[in-house]
Structures are given as C-alpha cells and as structure tokens.
Amino acid sequence: MKAKKVLAMMMTMAMACGMLTGCGSSGDTGTALAPEQQESATAGDAGEASSEGGEGGKITICTWNDPNPNEELNMYLQCEKATGVDLEVTVIPESDYSSKLNQMVATKDDSIDVFIIWESDIANFVQAGGIVPLDDRLSGSSIDTGDFIDAVAELSDGLGGTYGLPWCAATEILFYNQDMFDAAGIDYPTNDWAYADFLAAAEKLTQKDGDTTSVYGCTLPNVQTWWAGVGGAGDQIYDPSTGQLVIGSGAEAFVGDCADMVSKGIMPEPSSDTADLFASGKAAMAWAGSWNIGTYGDSLGFNWDIATIPTNKEKYNTLHTGFYTINANSKNQEDAWKVIEYLMSEEGQTINSKASGNMSALKKIADQGAWKVEAATTIDNWEAMTDSLSAGIFGYTCLPAGVTGNAVSNFESAAMGQMTPAEAVKASSDYAAETIGY
C-alpha cells in the first residue's frame, strides 16, 4: 500500500514537473516554437567558420529562407564578421511564417530580436506594439531613407513613422522560352509588349497533339501573378485607406481571358500538379516572381529570357519585400539595430542581391546591378527588372492571406468554367468584406 502511495506521488510530481517545464518562459536561446517547426542555425553554419564571437552580444533573426550555403554570399555570416555581433538565424517555414510571428507578438516572446516581417503584417505589428519605431536610430545612421523606392516611403507614411526597413525589392516578370519563340517565328517579347500581343503569341505558341495540348502557350497565373493580371486590367486591388480588397470589371475581364485560354488549351487547367511547366519545357511563357531567375540560373535545358509583364490597361506590378524590424520585447535592441544597419548597408544589400537575385530597395545600390544573377547567362533584357520595379506597388500582399487565397481559389474555379468570372469576383469581394475590418 505504501509503495502504491509513493508511486502515485511520484507520478503526480512527474506530471507537475512536465507541465511546469512546458509552461516555463523561454530563455535566451529558447523560442516559443516546436522544434519540428523551426530550424535554428548560427549564421556560420552554412559556411566554414563562424565569427569568433567578437565584442557584441547575441542576436537572433528570423526568416523563411535558409542562409546561402556559400560563405561569401551568406549575409548573416558576413554581418557577424563585420559587426562582431553573434547572429543566430532561425528559419521558419514560409507557410507558417506570418502566423508564427503573430503568435510571438501575442505572447510577447523575446527569443527573436530581429523579425523580417511581411507587408500584410507590418501595420498589425505596429498596432499591437510588437515592433519599435526606428526613426530616432535612423536619424543618426548612414541609411539614406530618402533613397528608398517610392512605394516603401508611402508605406512608412501610412504607419506614422518608420518601423521597418525593406530587405530587398522583388517583382513579377514574364519568363519566355526563346527556342519556342524562334521555332514559331515570333519576335521576342519586349518591355513594351501589349497584353494583346501576349494573347496572340500564347495562342500561336500552343502545340497540340490531337485533342490534348503538348505545349501550352503560357502557364496559368500563380498565386502572385493573378493579381498582376487583375491590376493590369484596371482594378485597384488594395485600397490603403480602408484596407479593403477592391476588384471588379478588371478582375472579371482578366479571369474571363484566362478561362477562355484554358478552354482552348492555351493555358493549363488549375490542378494539383506541382511541376513547373515552364521549367520542364511544357509551356512557352510564364508570369512569375523575379526570384525565379536565381532558381532557374543555368539549369534550364533551353534558352530563356525575361520581359516586363505585358501592359494591359495599365502597367501594374506587385512589389514584394519584407521589413527588418526590431522586436519590442528584445532585450538587446542596440545590437539588433547594429545587425539591421549592416544588412541595409551597401555591403549587406549587395550580398543579398547577389545571393537572392532580388534588387535593393535603395535605388543607388540597386543601380549598381548586383542583382543580375551571373548563372542566368541567357538573359539579355535585364532592364525588365528595373522597368517592372518602377511600376511596382504594394498591392495584394497587404491583404490577409486568407482573403487573397480565397479569391485565387474562386478565379481558378472560374478558369475551369465552374462559375462565371462575375460570380468569382462577387464571391471574393463578399468574403473580403466579411473578413477585413474584423
């Protein structure tokens, strides 16, 4: 009987200890995330050697991209060397990135010092007091905020101060298979290409094998480029004053065009396929993010180049970035600022451009052209990048992901003929109206 009591007591104590451990506050190196949901690495893990520690403290930065495996292109490792701050990189999968950061802000987690946050989150984080204003620090810094591309400056104006600095500026472009254009006898796309030229070329480039299409003229827009088409067709998409989704006749027209191309076999149907039809030579053109340049590099088995997304009613492009921000609960904000200052410096931005193929949001640094991926040897039209960026605005990326995801799902249903474009636009707008402003 006594043994039973001792056993019962031990089990209860073990349970209590386990719970206390689970609920305990995070220490300097702990985080609120489950181990399987994140990977932590010191900046030096990717390279051969890490910093010797130096005179600075320890800072943790979170991102959705793994650090570049090449030591020279690992901006975090170079940051450690330059600042003497011990920098740990926490990689959170992109699919969970925004929600994890929101949870950290909600729980006042201090395990991350520097957040790289997305456009859709920055206003919410400011509102929740999760990040600190950088204006005072910027006033004594070498970072020239007046040199940022216009869209970034406008976003900061809307927040009532500067809370984040853009880590890069990416955009959307047209990728095309030069070999297929040559075979079809069509002139290569230019940055002045009209939308009508695109539609005509897509039809000509489509190759059929009986009833089925063997090569599509163009891939279906992806979750990003649906919005380039909708914006180009004249819709505002995002209204900064209300935070609402604003789509209408432009979306109906563009979705209708896509549905028409899908029905003719010029574009593929939406499907669960994960294969990149452009990269595999099954589509002559694709609208996709500029970051794909680095991914394709010299790995495609054909000649390819880029151009600006064809201009429909207006030249429209969505700007993509993330913002370096300091966690309001960070205990080491001075060192966090040192890290941000380096990453925004000419050296930091140049390394980032070389590693990712993304341009700097600082115009003077972007003009130096470090973003021209060396491995992409077939690209001649690098002006497509600067041209696209000049038309870039913060659009759908400022809306909640659930709202834009729902709209894309509706657009895809319309592309398959399961609903009309007008029904898709209405369903998307209704859902956005009930979701935004909650």
Added chain:
Amino acid sequence: MAKTKKDGVAHINRKKDTLTAYAFISPWIIGFVCFTLFPIFFMLRVSLTNRKLNGASEFIGLKNYVNMFKSEAFWNSIRVTLFFTVIMVVVTTIWAVIMALLLNQRQRLNGIFQFCYFLPSVIPSVALAYAFRTIFGKEAGLFNALLSVFAGKSVAINWLYDHSTVYMVVFFITLFTYNTGQMMMIFRSGLSDVPRELYEACDLDGASAARKFFNVTIPMISPLVLFNAVNGCVSALNGSFALLYPLTGESGNPDGMTQVLSLLIYKEAFSNMKVGYSCALSVVLFIFAAVFGAVLFGLSQKLVYYEN
C-alpha cells in the same frame, strides 16, 4: 467505546484508500483539466472577443456568432462537413469490415496480407496526402499516366479539381488513413471472437452467406461498429484537416467543395488572423461532434447487440 475506535480506524483507512485512489488518477485529472477542460472554457471566452493572432482583443459579445450565421463560407462548410463526415464514416467502416472479413479467412500468408493492408495506415496523413496529390495530378500524375498506358491515348483527368471526381478521390484516399487501418484491426479482433457454433447452427439451417453475415456477424460485432463509428466521426470532424489541407488547400478546392469546418477554422485563425471568430467556429465544431456522438449512442440503443 471500543466499537467507536474500531469505526474510527476503519474510517481513516477508507479515507487513506480514497486519497490513494485520487492520487493515482490525479495525473489524468490534471492533464484533463489543463489540456481539455481549460482550453474548452478558454475557447468559449475567446469566441466572445475579436481577438487577433497578434493578441489584440476586445469583448464583442455574440457578434462573432451573428457574423458567422450570415457568412456563406460558414454555411458551405457546415454542408461540406456534414456530407464529408457521414460519407467518410460509412465508406471507411464498410471498407474496414470488408478487409477484416477477408483477413479473417483462414489462408496462408494471412499475416503478410494484414501487414500490407495496415502499412499505409502508419504513414502520417500529411505525407499520405502529398503523395496522393502527386499521384492524382492532371499533367504529371502517375494515375493518369497509368490510364494513358491502358487506354492507348493521353488521359488527363483533373481528379482533384473537377466537381465530378474530387469526392471520389478524397474518399478513396481516406481508405488508406490511420483511422481506417485501426478500424480494420478492431473488426478483425472482433470477428475472431464470434462463436463458431453460431455459424455451424446457420449451416445446419441452410442459411446463405449473406444471411449469416447480416444475422450473425453484424449483430455480434455491432458494439465494435458503434465504437468505430463514433471514433470515425470524431476523426472525420477533427482529423480531416490533416488530410484535406495538403490535398485541396485551405480554401477547400474546387469551389469550396472540400472546405470542412476544421479547414475554415485554420484559415480564419492563421491566414486571416481572426482568432476570436475561429474560436466561435470551433464551438460549432465542438457542438457538431457532441451531436454526432449523441445520435450514434442513441441509435446504438436500438441497433447494438450486447451479449451480457
């Protein structure tokens, strides 16, 4: 006086035994209170606020519920959840019974068959769903490639995006989930416990195989059918997320046809950051599970046969 002292000692012993018993069950009680009861009450409380994922929160009374009942997305997910749960339970239970009956036949290599049939069940649902998503792709899917070989021409069926095929594929995939495998094992053990004499008596009476199945086998394993149906319901209501999210996305493609309530809860909480609203949805899911359970137990009074 002596009697009173004896009573007192007995009372103390009883009290000690009671305390010991409580000490033994306290780990479970603590776990239940902390990880089940508290979250339920917390969910109820948060459902009355406009809490966002970043922690901002204000009390808004029943507004989430009012908005929910006005939302077309909510009513669509209710319809889908109801349909998905009922069909999934029926399909997986019938399949599990069939597999258990086959495995119950006395034949060589039965253990190997059982291992092979159960093997897909131990694969995590997410990995299973991703594998099937690739298999049922339109352009590069393995299944279409196989059909093309047999048909002698290119077959490109859009299995997961076509209204007419999506449910068929999703319910087919549920046959390989852990829940179905578990059901099969439970039925298998139940079938081996059905007394042989009953079948022998049927044989003497000249009963057909179907008659034996419906009049002997099913009544004898009916408690297991109830158990599996309740488990299947809860699994369909809560566990379907792990299968459907990687398979058809958080919007429940195509056209919201697979957007069960658990998917909508995830979408509202983690994509739209509406934690308060998603808690209100979770309350509905909680009620749904309770009602399903109550209905099944109600039916069991009439349909389940207990030997004792």
